[in-house]
């Protein structure tokens with residue numbers, strides 16, 4: 001790794017080494033390579049920036065209409081220009097004293113005194129001071145770190161001989177030529193030099209829009225590091241030993257018994273996915289599979305089948321969900337399905353009393369519990385499984401970075417490894433699957449159970465909410481149930497809670513004969529469970545809820561959902577929320593109530609939701625709009641590894657880089673290693689989350 005820059009203000013920007021500096025790529029450039037005459041600058045008046053020079057012939061502090069500094073310069077042609085500052089320091093007055101020679105950059109406009117530049121950039125230089133030969137970079141920065149400081153530090157860093165050595169070309173020429181036939185791929189150091197200091201002849205447009213070969217190299221570099229690390233992780237897994245599945249202690253044929261006991265037949269997609277999983281479970285190395293399926297596609301039954309298979313083969317199974325409501329749902333469902341088959345299920349969440357927790361832990365460590373369901377309490381200290389063979393991580397991207405690291409640690413710490421199944425109801429666009437999820441096997445349930453009618457989505461202005469309230473009665477009269485989702489209030493649980501309570505009160509008042517429940521995150525888990533249970537059993541007809549019901553809640557009799565201030569929710573959230581209805585055979589409706597002023601983006605979002613129920617399409621839109629962070633669930637993790645690439649635009653580069661990393665790992669493994677450690681440097685922890 002390259003040396004420290006010793007420049008503490010830069011720490012504020014996270015620039016600790018020469019490589020960090022070199023990778024802090026400008027956000028734009030200024031052209032100081034040209035000098036114009038004052039006459040040319042005055043002649044244009046077109047909002048363009050000009051650089052001119054001349055001697056100060058007047059300097060005055062004016063007091064009307066307010067205090068300001070007025071300076072006048074004259075160039076060699078005798079043309080004059082005013083410079084004006086509304087705020088100024090004594091040091092500026094000194095710099096621009098009478099007779100000083102100034103080089104100034106700014107826009108010329110028609111001012112009170114004549115043509116003027118307001119707040120131009122000024123340098124005191126001799127008339128023949130050379131002009132820079134390269135464009136001037138402008139960097140993103142923070143308070144206390146000036147452009148001058150950062151420019152100097154970065155210019156020094158990219159000339160640093162240590163950096164030049166450490167960035168020498170690793171990649172074999174013939175491999176690059178074979179992967180990118182006919183394309184120019186500059187070396188990394190020259191690419192960085194171009195990006196920091198493009199020359200006049202470089203194509204500025206392609207640098208700005210990131211299609212220049214220099215950008216291609218930087219993007220290739222980061223993608224390659226990511227692909228190598230993912231493939232290494234995969235290789236490491238294939239070399240690991242999986243828990244062996246011994247023959248059954250439960251009654252044989254228990255799987256068939258379970259399938260027969262279900263009130264439905266598995267869909268073709270469920271059967272296909274089940275086959276993929278069962279093959280994985282018989283392998284000597286641990287499974288790491290992502291099960292994707294749109295909302296309501298029937299993932300839970302697959303998790304139950306796989307858990308039962310593991311249990312049937314002498315192992316324990318675990319299901320971990322990111323929220324207590326979701327975990328509780330799984331618990332109830334699996335209890336219903338599996339307990340009649342002799343499966344003993346333990347329940348473990350953070351909110352259990354100490355004694356209950358201890359009991360659960362005891363059942364888990366003694367092997368008394370075959371299946372454990374809970375929240376991240378499952379991976380906390382004190383939980384020792386007797387023989388964990390299979391674990392489901394539901395909605396993995398909703399767990400925090402810390403919990404994901406903890407889980408990884410648990411997985412790494414053991415000698416024999418359990419099979420893992422991640423489940424996600426958020427479809428993952430192809431580009432994301434190829435990058436962040438490339439170390440996983442992926443199964444997709446691409447078919448909904450039969451008999452589902454599409455959800456009709458309606459956009460309704462908030463002013464017409466009274467009509468919506470009246471409409472609820474018609475739905476309730478049919479024996480159906482309703483969700484009423486309260487608006488999302490960014491950063492404020494308390495406000496969200498307040499609106500939920502108020503909405504609940506208003507509905508109770510408006511509909512006195514209807515049983516209306518309220519659920520939100522602040523309720524104690526017992527209260528939460530009891531409200532949810534009353535809704536599941538039909539005792540509650542309308543459930544007023546905050547976003548706690550976003551994932552996983554499954555009440556097929558609910559056929560109407562009202563989402564207030566729908567414009568405040570993102571694509572994925574709306575899709576997930578809406579997925580709580582349309583889970584039975586009844587026709588379902590989702591009403592998106594919206595406030596007065598809709599931004600263009602919000603309008604487009606609601607319109608898309610109205611027009612499609614296709615989770616993949618919605619996820620693609622989400623990715624285009626917000627980048628991968630939202631879909632991956634954590635800004636700090638994988639997202640940070642891909643800073644330079646726009647996954648939407650660069651799919652071709654992802655494919656090429658994947659080929660390149662496979663070739664490197666099989667033919668030049670030591671180069672692959674060098675590349676990875678050079679790129680990651682001190683950021684290696686990103687890989688683990």
Ligand SMILES: Nc1ncnc2c1ncn2[C@@H]1O[C@H](COP(=O)(O)OP(=O)(O)OP(=O)(O)O)[C@@H](O)[C@H]1O
Nearest residue numbers: 264265266267295296297298299300425449552554
């Ligand atoms: N093959 C099937 N035929 C009919 N109904 C099914 C089938 N598979 C599952 N179901 C039912 O469909 C509903 C949705 O299933 P499940 O809760 O497993 O969906 P999911 O994929 O987990 O959805 P979400 O991510 O939205 O929670 C449940 O009521 C479940 O019992």
